[in-house]
Amino acid sequence: MSGEAAxxxxxxxxxxxxxxxxxALSGTTVGGVTAxxxxxxxxxxxxxxxxxxxxxxxxxxxxRRNEALQHLVNVRLPSQALHLxxxxxxxxxxxxxxxxxxxxxxxxDSLQEMFARAVLEERQRVDAAARAALRxxxxxIQAKSYQLQTDLDTLQQTCEDDxxxxxxxxxxxxxxxxxxxxxKAAIVTGSWPGLVRPDTHLPDLxxxxxxxxxxxxxxxxxxKLRTDxxxxxxxxxxxxxxxxxxxLANALESSRADLSVEVTLLQTDNGAVCIQIDDxxxxxxxxxxxxxxxxxxxRQQVLLTELGDPPALGFAAIGxxxxxxGFQVTVDQASPYSGVRAIITIPPAxxxxxxxxxxxxxxxxxxxxxxxxxxxxxITSDDPGAASSDSGALPQRHRRGRRVxxxxxxxxxxxxxxxxxxxxxxWDAFEQGIxxxxxxxxxxxxxxxxx
Amino acid sequence: MSQxxxxxxxxxxxxxxxxxxxxxxSLQALTVLIATGLPAKPHHTxxxxxxxxxTAKGSLTVAESxxxxxxxxxxxxxxxxxxxxxxxxxxxxxxxxIPDGIRTPGAGRPPKSLLERVxxxxxxxx
Numbered sequence: 001m002s003g004e005a006a007x008x009x010x011x012x013x014x015x016x017x018x019x020x021x022x023x024a025l026s027g028t029t030v031g032g033v034t035a036x037x038x039x040x041x042x043x044x045x046x047x048x049x050x051x052x053x054x055x056x057x058x059x060x061x062x063x064r065r066n067e068a069l070q071h072l073v074n075v076r077l078p079s080q081a082l083h084l085x086x087x088x089x090x091x092x093x094x095x096x097x098x099x100x101x102x103x104x105x106x107x108x109d110s111l112q113e114m115f116a117r118a119v120l121e122e123r124q125r126v127d128a129a130a131r132a133a134l135r136x137x138x139x140x141i142q143a144k145s146y147q148l149q150t151d152l153d154t155l156q157q158t159c160e161d162d163x164x165x166x167x168x169x170x171x172x173x174x175x176x177x178x179x180x181x182x183x184k185a186a187i188v189t190g191s192w193p194g195l196v197r198p199d200t201h202l203p204d205l206x207x208x209x210x211x212x213x214x215x216x217x218x219x220x221x222x223x224k225l226r227t228d229x230x231x232x233x234x235x236x237x238x239x240x241x242x243x244x245x246x247x248l249a250n251a252l253e254s255s256r257a258d259l260s261v262e263v264t265l266l267q268t269d270n271g272a273v274c275i276q277i278d279d280x281x282x283x284x285x286x287x288x289x290x291x292x293x294x295x296x297x298x299r300q301q302v303l304l305t306e307l308g309d310p311p312a313l314g315f316a317a318i319g320x321x322x323x324x325x326g327f328q329v330t331v332d333q334a335s336p337y338s339g340v341r342a343i344i345t346i347p348p349a350x351x352x353x354x355x356x357x358x359x360x361x362x363x364x365x366x367x368x369x370x371x372x373x374x375x376x377x378x379i380t381s382d383d384p385g386a387a388s389s390d391s392g393a394l395p396q397r398h399r400r401g402r403r404v405x406x407x408x409x410x411x412x413x414x415x416x417x418x419x420x421x422x423x424x425x426x427w428d429a430f431e432q433g434i435x436x437x438x439x440x441x442x443x444x445x446x447x448x449x450x451x
Numbered sequence: 452m453s454q455x456x457x458x459x460x461x462x463x464x465x466x467x468x469x470x471x472x473x474x475x476x477s478l479q480a481l482t483v484l485i486a487t488g489l490p491a492k493p494h495h496t497x498x499x500x501x502x503x504x505x506t507a508k509g510s511l512t513v514a515e516s517x518x519x520x521x522x523x524x525x526x527x528x529x530x531x532x533x534x535x536x537x538x539x540x541x542x543x544x545x546x547x548x549i550p551d552g553i554r555t556p557g558a559g560r561p562p563k564s565l566l567e568r569v570x571x572x573x574x575x576x577x
Contacts, residue, residue, distance in 0.1 A: 146458065149458075149459065150459075153459055153462070153463075156463050156523050156525065156526065157523045158523075158525075159523070159525045160524065160525045160528070161525070162525070162528070162529055162532070165525045165526065165529060169463070169464035170464075172462055172463075172464055173462070173464055176462060195458050197458065197460065200460065204460055204461055205460065207460075207461050207465065208460035208461045208462075210465070211461060211462050211464070211465050216465070241460070360521070362460070362461040362521075363466065363497065363498040363501050363520040363521060363522055364461050364463075364465040364466050364496065364497055364498050365461065365497060366497050367497055367500060367501070
């Protein structure tokens with residue numbers, strides 16, 4: 001019975017009390033009373049024994065809980081904080097497996113979660129405050145630098161002395177670099193690029209981007225655009241210029257000071273336009289490339305604390321602009337010169353057409369590529385044998401071509417705009433021709449029908 | 452910062468090639484530039500190539516070139532000086548017949564009264 005009492009003390013107590021009560025009720029004899037007293041004494045012993053065992057179990061339980069709590073405070077929470085800073089730190093769980101699934105373990109877990117949430121929220125709050133402070137400072141500096149830019153530009157317009165002009169150029173270039181640094185930081189901290197441009201020629205945009213960098217002389221710009229009408233819509237002009245500047249800066253920084261950076265402007269078949277930047281530098285490691293791809297995707301708000309010290313803002317700024325304006329940037333290819341090939345793809349929605357007569361290209365932007373032309377053989381003489389007989393080489397057969405009058409004149413690149421007199425005559429003839437063609441044709445009637 | 456409609460994009464310091472200062476400073480606004488026919492060299496900037504293209508079909512003054520290229524006069528002078536140094540352009544002062552030593556800017560220009568008499572004569576003749 002005592003063995004049973006140890007395992008189920010409550011039942012035993014109840015049974016003992018029951019027995020005592022029965023004995024007392026029915027106990028009219030001395031023998032009955034003594035039996036009842038003996039019963040009560042036995043049950044009290046069993047009771048105290050079971051209490052002692054229960055206390056020991058509770059103490060053990062409390063010890064386990066204390067240990068789990070200490071483990072939480074000393075190990076789990078610090079690792080959780082480290083894990084939030086850098087995900088490769090592991091976060092250990094419960095140390096004592098006997099507590100698995102208990103209410104206490106669940107409480108500890110929820111405490112850890114709450115801690116993690118609080119740390120994250122506080123980090124966001126502090127970072128947002130830091131971003132706001134930096135943003136405010138940057139935007140003010142940017143505004144002042146633009147003011148300086150205007151002043152320096154005005155001085156250059158009237159300056160006639162070469163030496164003074166060179167000095168202005170140097171100051172202007174330093175100021176442009178300053179604008180770039182400040183603008184980049186402002187964009188990373190959530191600002192807009194700081195100015196809106198009108199629709200801008202793409203070659204001008206890329207040329208402008210090169211001017212903001214130290215060592216722009218190393219950048220060689222080639223335009224393979226077929227026409228000089230390709231522009232970028234105003235709202236995306238400055239963002240693309242900033243993205244291009246940052247990629248060019250990376251290309252210049254990652255390649256040696258005597259190596260050039262080749263930039264090519266290309267048209268694609270689907271109406272998009274690409275800016276392709278090839279450097280001959282060391283290239284990127286796999287980690288750098290994956291980090292860059294993550295930042296360039298521009299899906300999340302970047303924390304300043306995640307950008308390192310000193311913070312690497314370039315890719316983060318591009319990521320923000322990509323997310324806001326919808327062009328694409330990739331840096332995952334290798335350039336033909338063993339470095340990185342960065343490509344900015346401007347989708348057709350951001351490409352526009354600009355009339356080069358009303359808004360001509362800047363004199364500093366690259367000359368447009370000559371249109372592909374069927375190769376023409378120069379014809380020096382009507383007699384194909386004459387040239388070969390002079391040089392003494394083997395006779396060669398030449399195809400007799402037809403000379404198109406005026407073709408040589410047109411082949412001269414650039415050239416001066418036509419004379420006003422000639423232009424007026426051409427237009428007169430053109431308009432007269434149109435008027436003559438319209439007279440007496442039923443086109444007017446058709447137009448009326450349509451309206 | 453929102454006054455960006457007219458904000459400059461391409462600065463003038465991209466126009467002259469390299470950092471080498473031109474050796475001569477004698478070009479004036481009315482100096483005539485004549486192409487020597489040499490082709491543009493690889494180190495020439497697009498602005499210099501455009502200036503060569505402009506002068507390829509005839510002579511132009513520095514002022515006119517600056518107008519066509521939409522560059523400040525000083526910048527265009529610098530470009531022209533570099534191209535003259537490279538041998539791609541020849542510079543001819545607009546007024547001939549006066550020795551170099553005594554010429555000062557504006558000197559040797561016909562007096563205003565003479566120009567007025569010429570104008571009047573032309574007007575009566577027409």
